[in-house]
Amino acid sequence: MGMLVFDGLRESLKSARVVSKARRKWKHWRSGRDTQAALSWLARERDAALQELEHLRERYLRLEKRAIERNLVEPCRALFVYPEQEDVPKHSLPIGAGNSVTKQARGRIVWNGLSDDQAFHLEMECLRRVGDSQVSLDGRCHFPQLLTWDATARSFTTTHNGTPLDKLQRTVSVPDIEAQLSSIAMTLEKASVAHLDIAGGKNVTVDEAGTLCLIDFDIACLDGFPLSEKIQRRYEAFLAAGGYVGFVEELRKATLENPMIEPS
Structure with missing residues (x-):
């Protein structure tokens, strides 16, 4: 009876280790995926921000002659x-x-x-x-x-x-x-x-x-x-x-x- 209990506990521990290892791998993969998604998102945000800065620069240059008359801030x-x-x-x-x-x-x-x-x-x-x-x-x-x-x-x-x-x-x-x-x-x-x-x-x-x-x-x-x-x-x-x-x-x-x- 004791050996059966021991064998059962050993198998449970083995299964738990396998699950734990799989979870670690999954978390690592997920972390990598999220990192790539975050970098992609930041790249899109950066490109969009640069476009808006260029847009504002061009608009300021068109309005520069009236800069004293209007509040551009x-x-x-x-x-x-x-x-x-x-x-x-x-x-x-x-x-x-x-x-x-x-x-x-x-x-x-x-x-x-x-x-x-x-x-x-x-x-x-x-x-x-x-x-x-x-x-x-x-x-x-x-x-x-x-x-x-x-x-x-x-x-x-x-x-x-x-x-x-x-x-x-x-x-x-x-x-x-x-x-x-x-x-x-x-x-x-x-x-x-x-x-x-x-x-x-x-x-x-x-x-x-x-x-x-x-x-x-x-x-x-x-x-x-x-x-x-x-x-x-x-x-x-x-x-x-x-x-x-x-x-x-x-x-x-x-x-x-x-x-x-x-x-x-």
Whole structure:
């Protein structure tokens, strides 16, 4: 009996050593894999940062003759002036006020070339402008409405305006599609906002009533002034495609080619 117990313990110990050795090998392999991923990520961040520095250098050289007249230290803050919270225009919400979404603005140097602060101010200003410039005659709201924000945390809360087109699970009837698309484009043009990230419909939502809404302004251009090299390239493509006319075509394509959208 004692020998059986001893043999059992010996086999268990042997198995434990094998498992331990395998775990050490796996951890070593994983560490190496993560190191390579980290180095690759750092390389992308470095290249993106260098592109943004070159972009800023070229812009400074173009503006140098006006350097005394304008404050070039914090151009972002000088550009974006939004109202005090109590002065936000009160629109009738298309949905219940409790149905909202909170977002924290983040700058991603590889994706949009912005700092956290720039990303926050850019999206806040875009939402403020389109909120003030709505041209829809039927009372529909085609953009998220600002509810609250926290500049310190760079977060804000807006109305939730439906499901992204690329996430639809069932057919939705959308009335007056052309009128809605036209209203969206006219509002953007009136507000001097160029939305540069339709992304195949992921940034376009639709609610139960069939109202289309444009969301996520973290890649956008205000007054023809791109804040980063990444946004400048997108804006140049926007202009080459026909500006707001081309934007409507892209928006129409993302909407009408979605099999879950049913024009009515």
